[in-house]
Amino acid sequence: MANFPNGNFTITNNDTGRVLRVRLGTAVDISDHKEGTTFPQYKTSAPWLELGDPDGSIATAWQFYTAEDRAERRPYNQIVSTAVRDLQNIGDYCVGFRTRDQSDSGPVELTSEAEWDEILAREATRKARPEERKRYLSTLIPESMPNDHKNLDDWEGACAVYASDGGMDWIKFRMLAGWEPAEEHKQPLLEAMESYLPELEQDGIYYRPSHDDTTTVARMRACGRDRANYETYRWATDGTHIYAADDKTLGPDRTHWTDRDGHLHGRPPGEPGQSWTITPWTPPKRTGGFTREDIAYTGFFGGIGHALRTLGIT
Structure with missing residues (x-):
């Protein structure tokens, strides 16, 4: 072997x-x-x-x-x-x-401490996004979303159901999201959710x-x-x-x-x-030479440099 x-x-x-x-x-x-x-x-x-x-x-x-x-x-x-x-x-x-x-x-599902930690961290990441970013993301909500669900929390919740369901069971969707779109809106919504998921990943939010x-x-x-x-x-x-x-x-x-x-x-x-x-695997070759910071974190000064960086002093 x-x-x-x-x-x-x-x-x-x-x-x-x-x-x-x-x-x-x-x-x-x-x-x-x-x-x-x-x-x-x-x-x-x-x-x-x-x-x-x-x-x-x-x-x-x-x-x-x-x-x-x-x-x-x-x-x-x-x-x-x-x-x-x-x-x-x-x-x-x-x-x-x-x-x-x-x-x-x-x-x-949701049985381990690690998974609860993942959920809490994901929600904290969502809430910590700058207001300008939230306003931009709100412009991506499809017009076919029902008016009483046309908000960022409900839209991203719908995207989470889509991402984790692996194909979208609309019965499950209705149970978790609280609504089911009209038949003519289903395919456009799926396409909108698929195109929106990279926005979530860009913000460090991931649904497996x-x-x-x-x-x-x-x-x-x-x-x-x-x-x-x-x-x-x-x-x-x-x-x-x-x-x-x-x-x-x-x-x-x-x-x-x-x-x-x-x-x-x-x-x-x-x-x-x-x-x-x-x-x-080998680290990619450096371009542009060494910086003062590189020198501070090598050799005799390496341990001290890393400690200072951890403390936010450098």
């Missing part, structure tokens, strides 16, 4: 040319204000996975974490994001898969897409959390395919990495989009 490379590497789909990338979460101010006193607090939303441009940036860099899980006395074998590790102070995040089949695990027939769904998850019986984060490769190496939770029969329409899912082996190339 092949091994993952040491150090940083990229993961490229041979069928589509897309690479596995991470989109970093955004930090928003959720400080509390009471009686003239500010209690500063910031919340960083969780990063998310995407398949996209092989631009060689640190967003495409991953590491194979093989330290021993002391509880199970075996290697973690996690695929960890280099960008999250190096650029954000939220701990390590790795690739995880969780099942959509609730028959063997019970309900899995899904496919009803998908066996497992990929997600970024914090390293160190225990696995449940419906998810895994241990990976193996034969040099071409990547799949779960987990005798405790999900096995390889339902977790072969698959590029489905630009999203990473786990599927049974033998389907299209399951061929991958894993190659070492």
